[in-house]
């Protein structure tokens with residue numbers, strides 16, 4: 712990484728980042744195939760929530776369960792300059808961005824792969840969990 716080609720240093724860095732994200736994505740796909748099996752089982756119990764109108768709030772406990780996957784890449788406390796801690800993001804933004812990744816409106820290979828595995832219920836649950844974390848950490 713210390714190798715510097717004049718005028719190309721930035722491009723090298725982007726290549727490296729692309730490769731790293733590619734590797735992370737492969738790992739993620741392995742994790743996700745396992746997670747999907749569990750989620751399929753859980754989905755049955757979630758339906759109860761969504762039809763009773765609790766949906767706008769989301770279920771923070773389910774969100775916490777889902778969030779264990781996010782921590783493979785997202786740091787718990789401080790941003791590394793590329794990937795932010797998720798509890799820092801305002802709830803409305805968090806939801807909109809995940810939907811944008813899911814539809815491909817916002818592009819990022821890793822996050823598009825993640826978001827495509829999430830239904831609206833999952834996104835709401837994650838939002839509720841991270842909002843709860845933000846409160847715990849004294850944010851607003």
Ligand code: HEC
Nearest residue numbers: 735736739780781783784794795805808819821822825837
């Ligand atoms: C494989 C690694 C990886 C995993 C797993 C992952 N993310 Fe990300 N996430 C990223 C990267 C890389 C970015 C920055 C992408 C960009 O710049 O668009 C990002 C960005 C985001 C953003 C936008 C942040 C911003 O400041 O706009 C949100 C929201 C997000 N992730 C949510 C999640 C959630 C929720 C999960 C778990 C369900 C998750 N991510 C799991 C890698 C990951």
